[in-house]
Amino acid sequence: MRLCTLLAILLSSLMVFAQPATPANDSGMPDLEHFNPDQVDKSLDPCNDFYAYACSKWLKANPIPSDQASWGTFNKLTIWNIAAIHNTLEQAAQPSSSRSAADQKAGDHYASCMNEAAINKAGLSPLKPDLDRIAALKNKSQLPELVAHLQQIVRPANLNFIDAQYQGVLFGFYNGPDFDDARMNIGVLDQSGMNMPSREFYLNDDDKSKEIREKYRNHVARMLELSGETSQRAQADAAAVLSMETALAKAAMDIVVRRDPKNINHKLTTEELQALTPSFNWTRYFAAMHAAIAPKYLVTAPDFFRGFEKLVASEPVDHWRAYLRYTLLHLSASSLSDPFVDESFSFYGRTLSGAKEIQPRWRRCSIFADTDLGDAVGQAYVARYFPPANKEKMLQLVKSIETALGHEIDTADWMSAETKKKAHVKLAAQVDKIAYPDHWQDYSKVEIKRDDYLGNMQRSSGFEIGRRVAEIGKPVDRYRWNMTPPTVNAYEDPQTNTINFPAGILQPPFFDANLPDAANYGAIGAVIGHEIIHGYDDQGRKFDADGNLKDWWTASDSTSYEHRDACISEEYTQEVPEAGVKQNGKLSLGEDTADNGGVHIALAGLENSLKSQGKELDSAAADGMTELQTFFLAYANVWCGELRPEAARTAVLTQGHSLNRYRINNVIGNMSEFAHAFSCKAGQPMVRANACRVW
Numbered sequence: 265m266r267l268c269t270l271l272a273i274l275l276s277s278l279m280v281f282a283q284p285a286t287p288a289n290d291s292g293m294p295d296l297e298h299f300n301p302d303q304v305d306k307s308l309d310p311c312n313d314f315y316a317y318a319c320s321k322w323l324k325a326n327p328i329p330s331d332q333a334s335w336g337t338f339n340k341l342t343i344w345n346i347a348a349i350h351n352t353l354e355q356a357a358q359p360s361s362s363r364s365a366a367d368q369k370a371g372d373h374y375a376s377c378m379n380e381a382a383i384n385k386a387g388l389s390p391l392k393p394d395l396d397r398i399a400a401l402k403n404k405s406q407l408p409e410l411v412a413h414l415q416q417i418v419r420p421a422n423l424n425f426i427d428a429q430y431q432g433v434l435f436g437f438y439n440g441p442d443f444d445d446a447r448m449n450i451g452v453l454d455q456s457g458m459n460m461p462s463r464e465f466y467l468n469d470d471d472k473s474k475e476i477r478e479k480y481r482n483h484v485a486r487m488l489e490l491s492g493e494t495s496q497r498a499q500a501d502a503a504a505v506l507s508m509e510t511a512l513a514k515a516a517m518d519i520v521v522r523r524d525p526k527n528i529n530h531k532l533t534t535e536e537l538q539a540l541t542p543s544f545n546w547t548r549y550f551a552a553m554h555a556a557i558a559p560k561y562l563v564t565a566p567d568f569f570r571g572f573e574k575l576v577a578s579e580p581v582d583h584w585r586a587y588l589r590y591t592l593l594h595l596s597a598s599s600l601s602d603p604f605v606d607e608s609f610s611f612y613g614r615t616l617s618g619a620k621e622i623q624p625r626w627r628r629c630s631i632f633a634d635t636d637l638g639d640a641v642g643q644a645y646v647a648r649y650f651p652p653a654n655k656e657k658m659l660q661l662v663k664s665i666e667t668a669l670g671h672e673i674d675t676a677d678w679m680s681a682e683t684k685k686k687a688h689v690k691l692a693a694q695v696d697k698i699a700y701p702d703h704w705q706d707y708s709k710v711e712i713k714r715d716d717y718l719g720n721m722q723r724s725s726g727f728e729i730g731r732r733v734a735e736i737g738k739p740v741d742r743y744r745w746n747m748t749p750p751t752v753n754a755y756e757d758p759q760t761n762t763i764n765f766p767a768g769i770l771q772p773p774f775f776d777a778n779l780p781d782a783a784n785y786g787a788i789g790a791v792i793g794h795e796i797i798h799g800y801d802d803q804g805r806k807f808d809a810d811g812n813l814k815d816w817w818t819a820s821d822s823t824s825y826e827h828r829d830a831c832i833s834e835e836y837t838q839e840v841p842e843a844g845v846k847q848n849g850k851l852s853l854g855e856d857t858a859d860n861g862g863v864h865i866a867l868a869g870l871e872n873s874l875k876s877q878g879k880e881l882d883s884a885a886a887d888g889m890t891e892l893q894t895f896f897l898a899y900a901n902v903w904c905g906e907l908r909p910e911a912a913r914t915a916v917l918t919q920g921h922s923l924n925r926y927r928i929n930n931v932i933g934n935m936s937e938f939a940h941a942f943s944c945k946a947g948q949p950m951v952r953a954n955a956c957r958v959w
């Protein structure tokens with residue numbers, strides 16, 4: 265349940281995927297971005313600001329489009345993948361007797377989403393039965409069944425991917441490996457229920473935060489008005505919604521505290537859970553979720569549920585109706601008519617991410633088909649767009665970089681032989697998952713209709729939630745994926761001890777079969793290194809080879825580790841002037857450690873590969889550069905990009921990935937190999953006097 269990703273997954277999908285309005289034509293594909301060493305600005309000094317040296321020409325030639333929250337080299341790959349999904353869906357959407365079952369589901373889902381005229385004509389009526397259920401709430405004792413119903417008709421939050429992902433109805437209920445026995449799934453009850461991106465948005469006291477809260481209250485009122493409330497009523501209800509969500513935020517666990525898994529490992533029996541929240545009947549809730557009663561539940565944040573209890577006990581029933589009504593409207597907005605889509609984009613897109621216009625409908629519909637029926641879409645995508653040879657080459661790269669970490673462990677002068685032995689056991693037990701799952705999810709039980717987009721979203725979400733709940737108490741499947749195949753991202757999961765690289769990222773500029781080793785090790789190699797190191801960062805190192813939360817470090821090795829890690833968290837704690845906020849190095853520590861160590865082991869992997877070809881890092885490569893220079897430029901190239909100030913602010917506050925220029929400059933500034941490659945001298949900005957290194 266705590267997966268460490270390569271890239272930020274920012275807020276709701278509505279915001280992340282704000283894309284250019286120019287559609288790729290139906291059969292054509294947009295260009296992929298290829299690494300090009302000529303792209304550097306040779307008038308600049310690489311030792312002064314390597315991000316500027318490697319990226320400024322690209323950034324100048326590629327300004328953030330008006331409808332984008334961020335723009336970088338890998339965005340082009342994301343767009344390429346969405347166009348690829350689009351092509352497969354356009355074909356799958358053609359009714360024909362020869363369509364496979366998976367194509368029928370994916371194609372009809374897409375077709376129902378594309379039927380904008382029908383969706384607009386229906387207005388709010390598809391959601392009316394659910395809104396009526398909320399309106400019929402007469403007594404708070406009816407909350408368990410109502411909350412369970414609502415949780416089963418909205419898209420399940422990707423709770424796995426961010427340490428604090430709050431989107432959801434009140435709280436999250438899902439399966440996850442037991443911290444103390446990772447072979448088995450336990451039922452997890454997690455904090456959620458806030459409809460802004462994190463608790464800081466409710467609690468911070470600066471002017472910008474106050475301004476955003478005011479805009480949020482207005483947005484909630486407008487959504488309620490669109491749903492038929494009078495203006496006066498909508499204003500009052502919006503105030504109640506903000507007040508209840510603020511109470512949830514106050515009760516919720518802090519994002520940095522949550523990073524330490526032992527802080528969220530609270531196991532409660534049903535009786536203890538009931539005693540924690542006497543006003544909410546859990547037996548009836550679990551029955552309504554079709555979940556068997558389990559001996560124990562993992563309650564990540566007991567204080568959050570104490571706050572939840574207070575709200576159930578004290579808030580009047582009309583406030584509860586207002587909160588649930590807005591939450592349902594918000595979480596269903598992308599499947600409703602244009603006024604709801606536009607109002608939702610206005611706050612979550614414009615205000616929170618700075619995008620100016622919404623992406624075209626065909627892109628949104630392609631993304632939602634992938635979100636709702638990932639394996640049906642993914643199956644067609646990999647058959648058409650993923651070259652099988654990439655999987656073989658990728659496996660070789662992964663093995664070479666794992667070998668490099670093994671060597672790094674052997675030579676670490678700060679680790680005892682005892683801890684080294686256990687680190688090797690963990691590394692050997694790691695499972696490498698490449699491209700797509702061995703077994704595809706069967707969606708035959710999900711009814712998909714060509715004329716019922718909201719219903720398709722509700723039924724596919726209900727199916728996924730039911731699947732997760734049914735796994736509680738059952739063995740964990742290490743081979744299940746938590747990302748869909750076309751996703752441009754990667755993750756490490758310490759509880760299954762796996763590293764996972766979807767097919768979507770195994771394309772240029774990350775992976776390019778036509779480029780030399782130095783370019784691939786610098787790009788996808790550093791990504792592989794990043795994910796491997798996550799197993800040994802400040803979170804990952806707390807899990808053993810079997811994925812259990814078990815300390816396998818000697819006390820003195822732990823102390824040495826923490827000393828080294830503190831150097832990194834201090835280095836990354838810095839003001840981000842354009843966003844008006846400070847980056848918290850304790851929040852981004854795992855990601856920064858993975859970036860720093862990942863590049864080291866990718867470089868070691870390259871050195872070994874070159875050796876086998878009779879070459880060295882200083883050997884001349886193409887374009888008048890050395891192999892080592894090519895490696896660092898290819899590394900920087902995948903991080904060329906920037907965020908709008910609104911999106912940067914949201915990113916810094918909500919999740920643990922440092923902004924792109926720090927992912928370049930802080931990493932290389934810690935490396936003597938970089939100084940050597942570009943002949944940088946002590947005292948120059950890219951040569952840190954106090955260089956940090958863990959791995």
Ligand SMILES: [Zn+2]
Pocket residue numbers: 268269270271794798854855858
């Ligand atoms: Zn990561």
